[in-house]
Amino acid sequence: MAYTEEELKKELETKEYEYGFYTDIESETFPNGLNEEIVIAISKKKGEPEWMTLWRLEAFKYWKEMEEPEWANVHYEKPDFQAISYYSAPKKADPNKTLDDVDPELLEMYKKLGISVDEQKKLQNVAVDIVMDSVSVATTFKKTLAEKGIIFCSISEAIKDHPELVKKYIGSVVPQRDNFYAALNSAVFSDGSFCYIPKGVRCPMELSTYFRINQAGTGQFERTLVIADEDSYVSYLEGCTAPSRDENQLHAAVVELVALDGAEIKYSTVQNWFPGNKDGKGGVFNFVTKRAICEKNAKVSWTQVETGSAVTWKYPSCILKGDNSIGEFYSIAVTNNYQQADTGTKMVHIGKNTKSTIISKGISAGKSQNSYRGLVQVNSRADGARNFSQCDSLLMGNECGAHTFPYIEAKNKSAMIEHEATTSKIGEDQIFYCNQRGIDTEKAIALIVNGFSKEVLNKLPMEFAVEAQKLLEISLEGSVG
Amino acid sequence: MLKINDLHANVDDKEILKGINLEVKAGEVHAIMGPNGSGKSTLASVIAGNENFEVTQGSIELSGEDLEDVSPEERAHKGVFLSFQYPVEIPGVSVTNFMKTAINESRKAKGLEDMPAKDMLKLIREKSELLEIDRKFLSRSLNEGFSGGEKKRNEIFQMAMLEPKVAILDETDSGLDIDALRIVASGVNKLKSKDNAVILITHYQRLLEYIVPDYVHVLHNGKIVKSGGKELALELEEKGYDWLKQETAV
Ligand SMILES: Nc1ncnc2c1ncn2[C@@H]1O[C@H](COP(=O)(O)OP(=O)(O)O)[C@@H](O)[C@H]1O
Ligand SMILES: [Mg+2]
Numbered sequence: 001m002a003y004t005e006e007e008l009k010k011e012l013e014t015k016e017y018e019y020g021f022y023t024d025i026e027s028e029t030f031p032n033g034l035n036e037e038i039v040i041a042i043s044k045k046k047g048e049p050e051w052m053t054l055w056r057l058e059a060f061k062y063w064k065e066m067e068e069p070e071w072a073n074v075h076y077e078k079p080d081f082q083a084i085s086y087y088s089a090p091k092k093a094d095p096n097k098t099l100d101d102v103d104p105e106l107l108e109m110y111k112k113l114g115i116s117v118d119e120q121k122k123l124q125n126v127a128v129d130i131v132m133d134s135v136s137v138a139t140t141f142k143k144t145l146a147e148k149g150i151i152f153c154s155i156s157e158a159i160k161d162h163p164e165l166v167k168k169y170i171g172s173v174v175p176q177r178d179n180f181y182a183a184l185n186s187a188v189f190s191d192g193s194f195c196y197i198p199k200g201v202r203c204p205m206e207l208s209t210y211f212r213i214n215q216a217g218t219g220q221f222e223r224t225l226v227i228a229d230e231d232s233y234v235s236y237l238e239g240c241t242a243p244s245r246d247e248n249q250l251h252a253a254v255v256e257l258v259a260l261d262g263a264e265i266k267y268s269t270v271q272n273w274f275p276g277n278k279d280g281k282g283g284v285f286n287f288v289t290k291r292a293i294c295e296k297n298a299k300v301s302w303t304q305v306e307t308g309s310a311v312t313w314k315y316p317s318c319i320l321k322g323d324n325s326i327g328e329f330y331s332i333a334v335t336n337n338y339q340q341a342d343t344g345t346k347m348v349h350i351g352k353n354t355k356s357t358i359i360s361k362g363i364s365a366g367k368s369q370n371s372y373r374g375l376v377q378v379n380s381r382a383d384g385a386r387n388f389s390q391c392d393s394l395l396m397g398n399e400c401g402a403h404t405f406p407y408i409e410a411k412n413k414s415a416m417i418e419h420e421a422t423t424s425k426i427g428e429d430q431i432f433y434c435n436q437r438g439i440d441t442e443k444a445i446a447l448i449v450n451g452f453s454k455e456v457l458n459k460l461p462m463e464f465a466v467e468a469q470k471l472l473e474i475s476l477e478g479s480v481g
Numbered sequence: 482m483l484k485i486n487d488l489h490a491n492v493d494d495k496e497i498l499k500g501i502n503l504e505v506k507a508g509e510v511h512a513i514m515g516p517n518g519s520g521k522s523t524l525a526s527v528i529a530g531n532e533n534f535e536v537t538q539g540s541i542e543l544s545g546e547d548l549e550d551v552s553p554e555e556r557a558h559k560g561v562f563l564s565f566q567y568p569v570e571i572p573g574v575s576v577t578n579f580m581k582t583a584i585n586e587s588r589k590a591k592g593l594e595d596m597p598a599k600d601m602l603k604l605i606r607e608k609s610e611l612l613e614i615d616r617k618f619l620s621r622s623l624n625e626g627f628s629g630g631e632k633k634r635n636e637i638f639q640m641a642m643l644e645p646k647v648a649i650l651d652e653t654d655s656g657l658d659i660d661a662l663r664i665v666a667s668g669v670n671k672l673k674s675k676d677n678a679v680i681l682i683t684h685y686q687r688l689l690e691y692i693v694p695d696y697v698h699v700l701h702n703g704k705i706v707k708s709g710g711k712e713l714a715l716e717l718e719e720k721g722y723d724w725l726k727q728e729t730a731v
Contacts, residue, residue, distance in 0.1 A: 430571055432531055435530075435554045436530075436556075436562075437579070437639065438584075438587040439582055439586050440554045447582055450574070451573025452572060454573035
């Protein structure tokens with residue numbers, strides 16, 4: 001190609017993580033390590049009622065007996081769970097503050113992230129709840145939402161103000177003992193978002209949360225719970241960034257979605273946690289459990305664009321419990337340099353005439369490994385279940401890998417399951433064709449990758465789609481020489 | 482406008498072009514003919530700057546500027562256009578989006594702003610009418626599932642959009658039925674002016690009935706072995722290439 005060794009090197013350097021700064025905010029951090037006392041301390045610190053403390057302790061008990069899973073196609077040095085601090089909160093935070101009271105340094109940081117709250121405010125259609133190092137610091141648009149009876153707040157506030165809802169639904173989709181990371185999260189989760197849409201209400205704006213890990217050596221364990229009551233609708237956006245650090249940071253989130261009869265939830269994620277530097281040093285370990293339960297005629301769509309993290313382990317899933325319920329999974333996962341991603345979905349068909357769609361686009365560059373792992377399970381009583389899966393992989397260069405592991409378990413003869421998979425490479429001839437039309441190689445790659453990802457990008461809300469496209473470009477810059 | 486001097490080019494250390502001399506002036510149409518494997522597409526690729534081919538000797542000049550260190554995209558910005566013999570597919574990228582990107586990248590290189598959407602729309606409308614292209618076609622993924630003829634017509638649509646100085650049409654006529662050939666040829670004729678030049682690579686006299694060349698060159702084994710006026714094409718049609726091969730062997 002048109003690149004000299006020297007130019008290539010330069011480009012690779014400029015592609016270093018652009019969010020890699022550290023904001024100097026006074027914060028309060030617990031000593032490293034995990035035991036019952038820390039769990040109790042977290043709960044106390046947050047002023048939680050006793051039932052919540054007990055729930056956490058129960059989770060901790062399970063976790064102690066569990067082992068870190070090893071079946072995923074990822075290789076990493078296991079985190080030392082006793083070397084992590086499980087609680088870190090910006091000192092000046094106060095959940096009741098308005099935006100004007102927000103620490104100016106925090107605002108500065110949002111600006112660097114390109115998600116300044118001011119800007120978000122102007123967008124008008126986006127309500128933002130920002131979770132930084134465990135504590136939700138600013139919630140906007142609460143009032144507008146409250147008029148419709150919509151609750152959108154931090155999970156800590158929800159535990160205090162809406163205990164009946166939290167008590168009923170927390171752990172109902174992802175039980176404490178579901179898996180190693182979910183158990184850990186249940187014991188120590190520090191904050192996250194909570195959302196409730198009442199019966200028959202269409203949420204008038206996109207709800208959005210930005211997560212960010214700031215403090216060194218802290219794990220982030222946020223917990224999200226979205227409940228869409230009967231015949232309601234909500235579109236929820238989640239964005240993640242983390243500053244660059246040498247040591248690996250741990251992120252083990254749990255997201256639970258409850259779609260009651262006739263409800264629809266769209267859950268979109270753009271994740272660009274720090275992937276580690278070009279030599280594979282540092283980066284976030286991202287072990288996330290996301291699951292939705294769909295009651296009768298309900299519909300849940302997961303859309304995700306994943307460009308970050310050193311190691312990703314993530315399978316947003318749908319339990320299609322009610323008849324005629326629908327689950328969808330649209331995913332773009334990009335890996336570059338030494339990143340490893342093992343991601344996919346699980347669609348469990350329980351109700352009759354349930355439908356699921358899986359579109360997965362994996363893009364691998366550098367020395368990275370990108371795996372799709374999907375399970376389509378049709379239970380014996382799920383008459384008329386249908387699934388369509390399509391997994392496409394795009395490779396750049398010869399040192400990366402793409403793997404597809406589709407599992408199908410059909411216990412009902414009427415099930416219709418279709419699976420398609422393709423693997424392609426960005427060809428020199430495609431790049432030359434673009435070059436010949438005046439498009440340079442970098443731009444050509446962006447164009448080809450965007451084309452490849454189009455079916456998924458189209459599922460994102462407008463403002464997110466633009467951001468996601470930019471992110472794809474950034475994360476693949478300099479990856480073809 | 483385009484001046485090629487003693488051009489030699491290799492691929493994988495094998496010499497394909499063995500000393501090409503060719504001068505194309507503004508306003509001219511040149512046809513290059515020759516048997517399969519004689520190096521016609523290679524010549525087109527080398528002019529466009531494809532780095533799979535190594536220029537070992539000689540030079541290519543565009544409007545007096547040596548192109549040696551000029552990248553393919555810069556050559557495009559300077560007005561070189563190649564209608565590919567085998568256009569590639571780019572899934573998920575619509576013809577419109579591709580053209581928008583191409584035009585704006587060229588403008589950026591010249592220090593211009595992006596073309597305003599309404600101007601872009603007008604241009605697309607105008608050029609798609611010129612080539613009798615259905616608007617629906619423009620929203621399809623570039624070359625994906627296009628018939629041979631559609632691909633070629635799309636190449637010429639792109640040429641019309643980009644208004645190059647030197648357009649090289651590599652076997653654009655193959656795969657076109659007679660109606661499509663007429664449309665494409667009339668499009669090319671309308672785009673032709675005293676300020677630009679066209680190089681037609683073809684096997685067939687047929688195209689040259691519609692786009693009449695000022696000069697015809699025969700390429701054989703990496704060299705231009707004969708040049709003449711448009712009547713040379715007729716002669717080739719009648720006699721094939723064998724007599725030339727024999728002539729040059731002598
Ligand atoms: N990328 C390539 N690698 C190896 N050989 C090539 C390549 N491109 C062209 N050639 C060889 O160069 C010669 C000329 O090919 P080409 O320029 O395509 O001929 P034409 O267009 O006149 O039919 C042929 O022998 C062909 O096999
Ligand atoms: Mg050819």
